[in-house]
Amino acid sequence: MKSRKEVLKRTVLMRLTLQIVLFSLLYAVLLYILDQWFNGRILDAMDLLVGRLVSVYLLKKMLIAGVYLFGIILLCIRTVTRYLEYIDQITTSIDAILKPEIPVAEFPPELKDVEITLKDIRYSITHNAQLAREAEQRKNDLVVYLAHDLKTPLTSVIGYLSLLHEGPELPENQRIKYTAIALDKAYRLEQLINEFFDITRFNLQTVALDCTQLDLSVMLLQMAEEFYPAFAEKNLEAQTEIESGLRLTGDADKLARVFDNLLRNVVSYSDPGTPVRISAKQQNGRILVKIRNHCEEIPPEKASRIFDKFFRLDVSRNTHSGGSGLGLSIAKQIVQLHGGTIQLNSTPAFTEFTVTLPVTPEEKAIS
Template identity: 50%
Template sequence: MATKLTNSLLQKRPYNQLIRKMFLQTLSILIIAIIIVLVLRSAGRGYIGNLITLVIGKIFNLGWNDAVDYYYFYVRRNLDTIMAITIIVFFIVLFRFSLTLFTRYFDQIVVGVDHLAEESPNKIIMSPELGFMEEKLNQVKDTLAKRAKDAQEAEQRKNDLVIYLAHDIKTPLTSVIGYLSLLDEAPDLPIEQKAKYVHITLEKACRLENLINEFFEITRYNLQTVPLKKESIDLYYMLIQMTDEAYPIITASGKQVAIHVPEDMMICGDSDKLARVFNNILKNAITYSEEKSTITITAKIHDQHTVITFENKGTIPQEKLGSIFEKFYRLDDARSTATGGSGLGLAIAKDIVTLHGGTVTAQSDQGRTVFTITLP
């Protein structure tokens, strides 16, 4: 049983081909070394001994008998020492050769890693024995390329958004300056007209404040190092309070919010950050839901997790559904930031939920969109 399990594990190893190749190379070198030793052992007798004697005679210009005496005195008497030295030399040479065969695999791996560091567009190719390493490195290469592309797209979206915000700030600022100038230059304007100008100025100033807040939202986006202050939270009360705070923008579009949450339901987490999650998702639902529709919030316990859903009428295109949690991504591609916001709301919500060990997903079909938050 244990043998079968071991064989099964060996068959699943991705580097079996490399092990087999290295084994055959090592075995070949060992066989060559054995042959060399056998040849050396027979060097003192027979044809090889005569050949060595003939070479000595040629080198030192000796007759056959003198060459034989020379051979016996200098070679045969020291044959053990000569064999030992020769074996050591051959062993070093063969060992160095075997290392060269082995280290060429490391050279291929180094070249592959260099391709990763240089962000080369070419596919990493290695010898068949390193097929498993080639596959892994190409997977890492593709992952890094995707991350770089996503980061570049997010940066481009952020830059575009900053440009749009800078442009949009000019409009309310120009209006504020214009109406204040009128009030300053004509202090004797009728009260009704003054009130009208003040009201318009206040609206433009509020719009200007919202745009500046968008700038702050962009610059402070970094939740990776934010510590969580977990505590017991009354979920029902938090959702009721959040809905009350959003009442003006809910009623302005003739919409309603229905909360179906047990009044005694409690969750554990950072209250400020989870409130931001629920608020961001609710604002998204208010912005992109149909006019005079109802946004439904529900919560239940499932498999030791709290599942909270926000459901509203309205559909998110499938090609955009996978990107709505990305930084600076907005469903509204129009230039105006009046409805689109900074594109950080859902990205922040996802990061906060992830910090709590949970998940947030979105589904949209048949005219309805559902955001689902799962918290441990």
Template identity: 45%
Template sequence: MKRKKPLTLKYSKLRAKVFIRMLVLIALALVAVDGLYLLVRGRLGEEGVRLLQFFTGYEYEQALSIYNSALREHWEIIMLTVISAFFLLFFYFSLSWFTKYFNEVDTGVDALIQDDAEIKLSPEMSSMEQRLIFVKQTLQNRALEVQVTEQNKRDLVMYLAHDIKTPLTSVLGYLSLLNETPNLPYEQQQHYMKIALDKAYHLERLINDFFEVERYNQQTFQLNQQLVDISYMLVQMPDEFYPILSPAGKKMIVEVEDTITVHGDSDKLARAFNNILKNAIAYSDDNSTIEVSAKTLEGRAIITFMNIGAMIPDDKQDKIFEKFYRLNDARSTKTGGSGLGLAITREIITRHGGEIDLQSGQGTTVFCVRLPLFSQGG
């Protein structure tokens, strides 16, 4: 799965809205203070006396006396009190606005762990809303990946447990038969022993699959890096795979440039190439040729593995590198594996700073590995 580029938070709308609100509050405070000053000390003093006279019913002289003694003589305290009151109101409303946004973010964070909850914030918080939605989608995708991986692993264990019974039963059956009937003809004994041996080898492969699963889960990849001659490694592979190729009339052709050198772990790289070839052999047609080539291009080693046979559908070409993924739903003794070979291969190639991909179509499948060449200056 491709990682999305993280969203950059932008709060221009929020800043503008908060700034306008602050200006409005400050303007209202200035208008109120100025109006009060005019009422107490300025041109509106006469109107203040008349208001006091109107509300109290006093005579003008009496109202003027109260006005002077209560307001004019204490106007500093009154103005300080009013300004303090406006400051407290200003501070209160400012905190209310900010806590409102914090509450929205808190609600959005709660929605992250609720599958059916919608994340919806104020328009000026759209940047944070997009970030929370991005995080939620990422968490959901990772949870789905874990779920699929666990299901594939459970299916694999079930398949392996089922498949182990068959060869084990055959081995026990033929060995019991040989033990109980020692007077069987020699040719028949040899036939039974060969069948038991083949089933034992099959049982060994299945047990190795179990260990492969455990090794992958522990992720114990330690690279012992040194100079590796890719060309020399590849030209030896036809002889190594001859016992697997020969029974089906298959052969391997290797065409490589001389001395392609990379800096890496020779054992791990050999394991990666072996996994690719095992896949190519398993899914290639009988009596076909598997072509392996290697060349250098723009500071990288380009290694390709081409086989003729069953194609990989477009919708499965990315999944084939996922752990525990098997191309065939029905696991067969011929091609069925742990579903880890190509996943481990990609892990090894990636840790060497390389890339791996495939193309499948028109009866051929090509795996392409790109590795950085060894550079004395680097």
């Protein structure tokens, strides 16, 4: 829309033009009458004068038009130059996206959206590159861990079977002992292989839940009883505070595996002679299960990775004391498959796992 000032200016110019035209017509009529009075001599003289005036007028108009044209050309050049500078800045910033050491250029206010978009693209590329490096590292770790965790029990099985094969004169009690150890290591090897298959199936999201109505209160109390020998071996005191009648729809076998993995972890890392507290209650339509034990505080950088595949708190990867590092990862994915969450909170006073499950499983992607 034109401003009021522009409209007023245009109106004044139109009125002035109209007045000039009317004045010119009156002047022409008057001049014609006078010319007729003086037998045409006035018009002859005026014709010469007007011709000169018209020449001056046209020259003036041409000069004014030239000035306007020159200004328009300068404005166009300035505009094109500015946009070329913008394009150069954008090109430089695009080149800098893949080079973290080069900052993204600061753009003028009219191109702030472009600057924000380029910075977002740079962050996305950098973040994805970091994720790719981490995935590559996890893949390399997987190969190393597989080699280590499978080789250890396999070596034991081969060693004890070789002793039995090469020493037929061994006493019966020794043969029974070596056979039992070899069988135990073979079972351990089978367990590791099953865990590797399970984690692969979870990654491919080919696991289906066999859901039924189950009483989680009964399951937790039963598991606490089953772990009594393991608790007693480390002089751990099991304390239960479980609401009765905690019913939900879920896969009983897989949920039992979740709490079995958590309790095994608690037994492995609890300080001897300390209590283990298992509590469960319903809250806001969800069931909240907490397993608390007392052990050395887990540093935040390790606590944040506790559910990662193959992550172990001990760097030695002693599979006899701490498992393969897959149990907690499998537990997390089973809980997520039910639409729940699992968290770890570690303080100097205690370490606590918290599992939250919906009464009815929800569709939720595994992360």
